[in-house]
Amino acid sequence: MGKAVIEQCVLCGTSFKYGVKQYDGQYLPHYEMFLCEGCYRSNQGGIAFFFEKKFVLHLESKGISKPERNSNGIYPR
Numbered sequence: 001m002g003k004a005v006i007e008q009c010v011l012c013g014t015s016f017k018y019g020v021k022q023y024d025g026q027y028l029p030h031y032e033m034f035l036c037e038g039c040y041r042s043n044q045g046g047i048a049f050f051f052e053k054k055f056v057l058h059l060e061s062k063g064i065s066k067p068e069r070n071s072n073g074i075y076p077r
């Protein structure tokens with residue numbers, strides 16, 4: 001019982017199931033951010049430049065300070 005919880009990927013905007021029995025994405029507690037499975041995987045080495053503006057807007061909306069850039073010059077996932 002219980003209906004599926006739908007969350008939205010902060011980066012690409014895709015909606016996906018996150019509960020009760022099906023989890024098609026990931027939650028990153030340090031950023032208070034949901035990512036679809038595709039974005040989670042493709043940004044493994046850090047948040048791609050392509051998505052950086054959205055990522056920073058998300059952090060600002062949550063009042064989370066920006067992390068240090070990693071050795072690739074992007075924000076770590």
Ligand SMILES: [Zn+2]
Nearest residue numbers: 009012036039
């Ligand atoms: Zn996504």
